[in-house]
Amino acid sequence: MAVTIRDVAKAAGVSASTVSRALSIPDMVDPETRRRVTRVAEHLGYRPNRAARGLSTGRTGNLGLILPDLANPFFPSVVKGIQLAAHQADYQVFVADSDEDASTELGLVRVLAKQVDGIILCSPRMKPAELREAATLAPVVLVNRKERSIPSVSVDNVGGMRQIIEHLSAQGHRSVGYVGGPRSSWSNRERVRGLRVAANQNGVELVELGHFAPTFDGGTDAAEGAVISGVSAVVAYNDLVALGLLNGLRDRGVDVPGEMSVVGIDNIPMSAMVQPSLTTLDIPKDLAGRTSVDLLLRLLTEESAHVARARELATELLARHTTAPAPTTSTRPTGRSRTPRL
């Protein structure tokens, strides 16, 4: 049916090996033959069968990507970055969504392991032991997470939290709430840690408001607690939560940013569209995707020894319109004060 290497060989009057070499190790064959072969191949519309090639070389030209939830607007940018970088290197990407279920993820790793050259794993919930098991099944790069001895691309959470706290502190907030994400999430733990350190250093009181689902509804649920706690600003686990929180606050008649400042994390597209637009910590999603592919391919090709195995990306606070100076008892909050930019 499809045109094979032997078809090309016959048509060009050479052996299959020569065709193979003409296409993949060009300067091992005579320029004249090479030209003829490539012309014939082109003409016949020959495309090497990657599966077959994979069989003999052990390299499939495929990458696997496992992530918890494609519907979370954080991920599409990452995926796009990954796809872009992969395609440029002539790799295809298998994407698998685990529906936020860590056990499914390990299963997916098992299934994918044999079919790909490496796996990009975005699994905030897997346990360290599981991660290490996964890493034995195939070359793995972790995204948005660090784990001893496994290559990873992560984000400077601590630095990001510092930026957030400093921004709030500079505006006079002395008591800041944190609407936490899932207890089992690695990022969540990192963020709490970063917030504590930064709060401490800036003389700010950090009030942990509990754990919530990393969704819009999770944020809505958190509004009540935020109001009661008496903080003047709240940081949310991510933008989706922050958006829900904004919604919950509005329902309760709390003016943002006049009476309460809100900060998100991720900078998902929606955060700039909403009104007032959300102050948030930008995470370079697309870059993270590209970097992870870059790292993975390096590990596959290079002697893998002397390549930096953990990369940490910088974040940047985008001061938009949900943060403002803390209301004081003496002054009524204006709600129209200009939001300072960093």
Add this chain to the structure above:
Amino acid sequence: MAVTIRDVAKAAGVSASTVSRALSIPDMVDPETRRRVTRVAEHLGYRPNRAARGLSTGRTGNLGLILPDLANPFFPSVVKGIQLAAHQADYQVFVADSDEDASTELGLVRVLAKQVDGIILCSPRMKPAELREAATLAPVVLVNRKERSIPSVSVDNVGGMRQIIEHLSAQGHRSVGYVGGPRSSWSNRERVRGLRVAANQNGVELVELGHFAPTFDGGTDAAEGAVISGVSAVVAYNDLVALGLLNGLRDRGVDVPGEMSVVGIDNIPMSAMVQPSLTTLDIPKDLAGRTSVDLLLRLLTEESAHVARARELATELLARHTTAPAPTTSTRPTGRSRTPRL
């Protein structure tokens, strides 16, 4: 490195063929042998190499999925539906994002064709001739689009548009605007067509406001024209556009739904979160994904002759809070009138 069928064979004291059969055509081997083989395979952690299997059977166990933009919140649900159905049938999915570029898409089809058993193609922009070319390269199922002779899963756009117009008409709107999507989009053309028919039948004037990018910003851009046109309600090409439009209208001080009603299409998650929540035409995204896999696999296995090749899914109007009775010259719009439900 990995354990092969021969390893299992040796360990079980049988030939490779027997192992192969024990696992894939169980009742062709002696129950006793079968038991032994499966036990050994299990114990050794044997997993058949799919690429190798693909080589000899011609079936890869992979499906390709090509779509224009993962970042468009419409698609993740579709992708999830596809993945779910595919995994259940023991297929893996290659996902490729074309960045809204139709020519990239044809290239992707070419690349994927040899590596997958079939392709699910979601390409609003490809020309019919290109689609037909694509369909010659691999079994193809179209999603959200119909094209003579190519199997497809689409949505009842005309019926949906009728629901929208009837809803608006019932509330006294006599002049309805349409914020169009890209000129080259098939769905857009279908929607215009459906709107015209329905408007005609309901004695409603349809004002086409032009073509806009299928994004939030596209919607924002459309606001000015909508206001000027003097319509009392506007239908947007999709929810993203509707959301942008809402934003643009607010900037201009136009009260929704008091002075202007707005209807979206797609029912993306965000549409329920925004305030006021968006009245929109729900498209069964997840179902569309599952159906497309179902159809594709049927075409691959069944004698493919007598399987319905085009499936059309029903839509449902979700009346939320951006639609209300048309303002009249005699009565001032209240803006707080209760939005009727269908």
Add this chain to the structure above:
DNA sequence: GAAGAGTTTGCAAACGGTTGCAGCAAATGT
């Protein structure tokens, strides 16, 4: 007890590539 039928198994040839090795011709060295 031999022939025929039915099971169960193994051999070997694919599937479509890659690659070590050997062969051959031309170029180079002396």
Add this chain to the structure above:
DNA sequence: ACATTTGCTGCAACCGTTTGCAAACTCTTC
């Protein structure tokens, strides 16, 4: 003119499966 290197090519084995075919064996059946 001969030996040696160099450059290019083909042969054949291999990657891990599946599968047509035939061999071997076990039952029936007459």
